[in-house]
Amino acid sequence: MEDDEAKQRRKLEEEEAFNERREERENEFPSHHPPPPPDELFDVSTTVDPSYVISLIRKLLPVDSGSDERHNHHMNADNVVQGVVAVSRNGVVDTSNGDPESMDIEDNHNESTSEVRDTVSSCREPGMLGGSSVEEAWEDHGCVLWDLAASRTHAELMVQNLILEVLHANLMVSTSARIREICLGIIGNLACHEGLLKHIESTAGLVNILVGQLFLDDPQCLSEVCRILTTGISGSGGTFWAEYLQPDDILRRILWIAENTLNPHLIEKDSVSDGNFSITLYYMPIDSVGILLGIIEGQPEVEQLLIPPLMTLGLTSLLINLLSFEMSKLTKERIPERYPVLEIILRAIEALSASDSHSKEICSSKELFQLVCDLMKLQDKAEVATSCVTAGVLLANMLSERVDFIPEVSQDFSFLEGLFSTLPFASDDIEARRALWNVIARLLARVNESQINTFCLSQYILVFLSKADIIEDDLLDTQLEDSNEESQNSFPSQIKSSARTIAIQKIESILNNWNVRKDNLQEETVNGNCSINLADVKRLSDCCHRYIKSIEGS
Incomplete structure (x- = not known):
């Protein structure tokens, strides 16, 4: 009994001391305090009052659960907020009007939005909020800051006023999944702004606790932490983050996470477990695969640092x-x-x-080769160009690497057609266009046009004619590219050339061979209604011939 009474007295004394310190700080900044001169106001271009942002940060003190441990963390977090007050001493910090409902929040429309394209909103599906009124109030304040963090100006103000320390304190003590999600969401938006990522890296213990969030069982939290880690690993301090991710268990x-958030059977279930953790699955593949x-x-x-151990752990088979x-x-379905x-x-x-x-x-x-070939054979490519x-x-x-794969698709005409139909989508990517011509050249190099049967020969002609406009546009619009690639196949000119030139030479040869053999065909139709137009054959052949002559003359 005496121990309980002594413990109770200590708690009362701590609370009284805490209240006294709070009153002292409030007395330093009374509500009737006159506004500071203009030269002492915040030098921040924003439509949101900086004092309002600071008041919201102060309201994000960890929610006290009543336990001694939580109480101690809460007292420590209050010390962080004393730092917030110290940082903002030259401004007017009025927390009496800090409710989200009391202000009309607008973004600075003059700001560039290019740096915040990866920020996310604080909105969550209806019915997913809950908890005590204190926690709900925390959520309201946190969601406002989450959205404000998408603006660089607001984000810088928040970091200057110790938002990272406050969020760190919350992640250390909170057991609420929603509070953790909001903390991670704010940090994720802050990390998207150039320069602020370094503040995250330099906040003592923060990156370590962020990595630890990977072992949470809340999908929204996992999505947010994956987004943060992806931003960190892709930044200038990527090695710093990689060292935290190096342990095998991480x-x-x-x-x-990447595997199970994409598994269709698991997505349909309520939860799955990896042996140690159970997780309810939602669709969050972009963030989980984005980190890879x-x-x-x-x-x-x-x-x-990371690829060798990931390969050992099965990265290839996972992808x-x-x-x-x-x-x-x-x-x-699309x-x-x-x-x-x-x-x-x-x-x-x-x-x-x-x-x-x-x-x-x-x-x-x-298996991978077949999957990629199937993608290339899609008829409608626009949506997945x-x-x-x-x-x-x-x-x-x-x-x-594997020339032995070529025979498997050497006479797959839908695959060849798919390669040609992809060329227009690579019009702005020289290397990708060269890669496509490289594949086309490898396929056509195996064609012996003088020996293949008339059906196969006609199929090649039909593919070329159906994509004649694409071929002609590529030859006309693309400047000649120097290449050190030497043909590994025997062509009449025996010239050193690019993959495109090799392919065009082969196309011309096949067209010419068809012209020679066409008289032996009983009728100029293939597959019923598909006819081969002689004028189209001549036009494409002439185009190829002009291109080859221009190469030889250069």
Whole structure:
């Protein structure tokens, strides 16, 4: 009993001391205090009163749960807010009117929005809010700051007034998933602004606790922390973040999150478990797979630290499985929200296929080759054009490693047609266009036009004529590109040339051979209604001939 009474007295004394300090601070800044002179006001261009932003930061003190441990953390967090007051001493900090409802918040419309394209809103689906009135008030204030953090001006003001320290304190003590999500969302938006990411990195203990959030069981929190880590790993301080992600348990968790947030069977269920953690799954693939892309496309130092252990843990098979899933969805139904995911997966695989250390493992997969070929054969490419261009580069990398894959598609006319139809989407990407011509040249190099049967010969002609406009536009609009690539095949001119030139030479040869053999055909029709127009053949042949002559004369 005496111990309980002594403990109670200590708590009362702490509360009295806390209240006295608060009264002293309020006396220093009474409500009737006259406004400071103009030269002492905040030098911030914003339509939101800086004092209002600061008052919101103060309202984000960790919610006291009543336990001694939480109470101590709360007292420590109050010390952080004393720092906020000290930072803002030259301004008018009026917290009496700090409710979100009392202000009309507007963004600075003169600001550039290019740096905040990756910021997210604080909105959450209806019915997902809950908790005590204190926690709900915290959510209201936090959501306002989450949205304000999308503006660079507001974000800088928030960092100057110790928002990171306040959020760090909340992440240390809060058990509320919603509070953690808001904290992570604010940090994620702050990280999108150039320069502020360094403040996150320099806040003692913050990055460590952010990495620890990967082991939460809330999908929204996981989405936000993946977004933060992707931004960090892709920034100038990528090596700093990579060192925190290096432990095997962290990398395993990242792979597990990426795999299970895309698994169709798991998405339909209420929850899954990796043995230690249970997670209710929502659709959050962009953030979870984006962190893998950030690692793969990151700085060389990041690659050296993280790619080898990730490959050992099964990164290749994971990416192929994810691509297989996306392709299965794409062939059944078109869901625009999934297109960015497909592109992220392909970019990650393509980057690995171009790596000297890991290309062989990626390029040796027949399953991957078939998946990429299936994507290239899609009839309507407009919605996934970027993914098809990336797939073209990946195919070029794979065929340079595994020439034995070429016979599998050498007479796949829909695949050849798909390669040509992808060229217009790569009009602004010289390297991608060269990669597509490289694949086309490799396929056509295997064609012996003098020996193939008339049906196959006519099929090639039909493909060329159906894509004649694309071929002509590419030859006319693209400047000649110097290339050190030497033909590995025997062509009449025996010239050193680019893959495009090799392909065009072969197309002309096939067209000429058809002209010679056409009289042997009983009728100039193939597949019923598909006729071959002699004038079209001549026009394309002349175009190819002019291009080859221009190359030889240069």
